[in-house]
Amino acid sequence: MNTADLGLPVDVPSTALFTDHYELTMLQAALKAGTAERRSVFEVFTRRLPEGRRYGVVAGTGRVLDAVENFRFDPGVLGFLRERSVIDAETLDWLAGYRFSGDVWGYQEGEVYFPGSPIMRVEGTFAECVLLETVILSILNHDSAIAAAASRMSSAAGGRPLIEMGARRTHELAAVAASRAAYLGGFTSTSDLAAGFRYGIPTVGTSAHAFTLLHDRERDAFQAQVDSLGRNTTLLVDTYDVTEAVRTAVEVAGPELGAVRIDSGDLLLVAHRVRQQLDELGATETRIIVTSDLDEYAIASLAAAPVDAYGVGTQLVTGSGHPTCSMVYKLVARAESADPTEPLVPVAKKSTGGKTSVGGRKWAARRLDEHGVAEAEVVGTGPVPEELKDRQLLVRLIEDGRVLSRESLDVVRERHVAARANLPLSATQLSRGEAVIPTEYV
Template identity: 90%
Template sequence: MNTADLGLPVDVPSTALFTDQYELTMLQAALAAGTAERRSVFEAFTRRLPDGRRYGVVAGTGRVLDAVENFRFDADVLGFLRERKIVDEPTLEWLASYRFSGDVWGYPEGEVYFPGSPILRVEGSFAECVLLETVILSILNHDSAIAAAASRMVSAAGDRPLIEMGARRTHELAAVAASRAAYVGGFTTTSDLAAGFRYGIPTVGTSAHAFTLLHDHERDAFQAQVNSLGRGTTLLVDTYDVAEAVRMAVEVAGTELGAVRIDSGDLLLVAHRVRQQLDELGAAKTKIIVTSDLDEYAIASLAAAPVDAYGVGTQLVTGSGHPTCSMVYKLVARAESADPKAPLAPVAKKSTGGKTSIGGRKWAARRLDEQGNAEAEVIGTGPVPGELADRQLLVELIKGGQVVAREPLDVVRDRHAAARANLPLSATQLSRGEPVLPTEYI
């Protein structure tokens, strides 16, 4: 990974250990059996959306590309695998020179997806592809869960901006990925400095209750903040009495006060009162920011309130009830040799229990209706019908081991907005329902 280019807040020397042990033991057994080099196709997909959700959001693809590029076994890692006797010497030798040399196609990041959508397709030898399973799923399952929640919140907020502020509610590095996914989903800013550093996402933040409590009087705190951060700052007005604090805030900062933040209480009621008070004090341009365990439903319920921006923490970083997706990474086809011309045979688990999947290397396309709106997710294993040829969803991401599709996060964010806008209107209903597009198999 080009950590220097990307300005990582953490330098990840290798992603190779973000891996379940069985990937390596399967490799060992396949190497010994002579089947490790069989040409194989793996696909990442989900059998269903989280209960009641109407669409999924592909997020994390850019991070997957970094992870694949940086998946290598250095001396420390090999020493660990040897010492713990996790795999044998021939396998360690094979791992020492591991570089993914295959091809990856996938839904472009920010696209929407539905049950069965082949979100990522990884092709190469069994050995080189199977190793990537765990880290690919970790990234896609986490980031897509956050992006899906973000997308719903953005729909609920209409044209009001959303601030991601959930770092304290999730693992410190998951938080950075969550900020990124929230931005893909349409959030505007983040409180997480690491996300600003790593991904260039605009960061915001002014003060917490501790700052008010540090000072002898609330007025001292407001004065200190305005002196240092300017009149355009956001003052937190609910440490003691909200009405008193709003009065004092305007007294201290004047009518150019940037914003007030409300972090507790009945936000609908309080926002109305504060708006009225601010207007009466002549601070008609002072904005109101609300934060307090918001989710997409709370945001929607504040649509008629005089609120200018929402800050969202817990519910964003925990996927608003669905903290992970159920994406799986399955071998769907393989040849009997490494020969690129050997025919690929579709394979699939057959056992009972609802975990079956459909074998074969798949294409996917989104069929449009006469108005140009999305109408169905069409998935097939044979030739692509002519009328769907230019509506295909998979794009080339890695070609012969080289990443070919890095893109700025703003492009991804815009893509998601466009993809969501192209769905039937019911996509953005918050109520529980079926996937808004049917999946059709050809």
């Protein structure tokens, strides 16, 4: 596997160090205690949704599968651990042969989730499962936060195209993952070429204010761009005077001008004025694209404006105020010995302060009302009720250490559209509120 597919520098051979120090010290202690090989079940879930969010979006599953497959302790990684005396020689020897050989179940990527939803379940020995905690949470927390913001923005846009353009507002590797998550959540293209290269996402872009400022006159800049990219290009019209720029743009490109972009000012007011001016100049098919620190609320406020597409950067790649989903990875069941036939015993954290968890290996299903609309997320540890058996949400992703299948982003995008459509209408409201459906434990 090419590590570039993970969004990693090409000189990073594995994902094994995308973990916390204490995962390895736990492993060492468990190996010494003879408990490392006990069969265990870990689950990923969140105790609550970010404030004001009505649903979450599962994103990053495909990247998790790649990360687990590439979780290898090669000589360079082992040398680093040895040099730093992170763990002892016996544990290093154990890690040299590490290959995850367990099972992973999860909600399908693009699905929605709610508080308590067991969106991923990792099964195997304690030793092999505990090592994966940090990298799984790192991916799911980041990607799901971006996808949730993207989904809200997509709903607010009402079918108008959305361009992801936040690469310059975050870490260069996070930008690639953010673009993938945004595309999953409903965005149609990205400005980030690395995301286009790795994930096949359509890429777009024309010019910035610097290009206009480079030339002696705005007209010269527009002419150079049209000569290079054709009349269907998008001209940036707010470097100086918008009204004069729109007039010049149509004079240079003709009524076949593809689009104009507005990046500042009162976007609602300016969009109406630009639309009227374009129509008066005969450029009735020229589209208007707006950018400038948009979020879902700003997009919703432009619903009545003559805007054809939105470009979103900072607010998207930071999760629109919620850059993480606060997902956790908890041991919920384990055997009492290393005997592989030993039954599993439910375990759970019972501390105060709202950080309790529910023990036991769980299933999850979504109950629908008579109209086919979701009415509850049902989570249980016993037999699945007959009426919910065909509504179960967890599918096997990895079996005996082998990834069963990988899905295209287009399939995942379509799944998310369908999942969101099956929620109550209030799910897409931007006003503050609780999860749109309750989580019931049975």
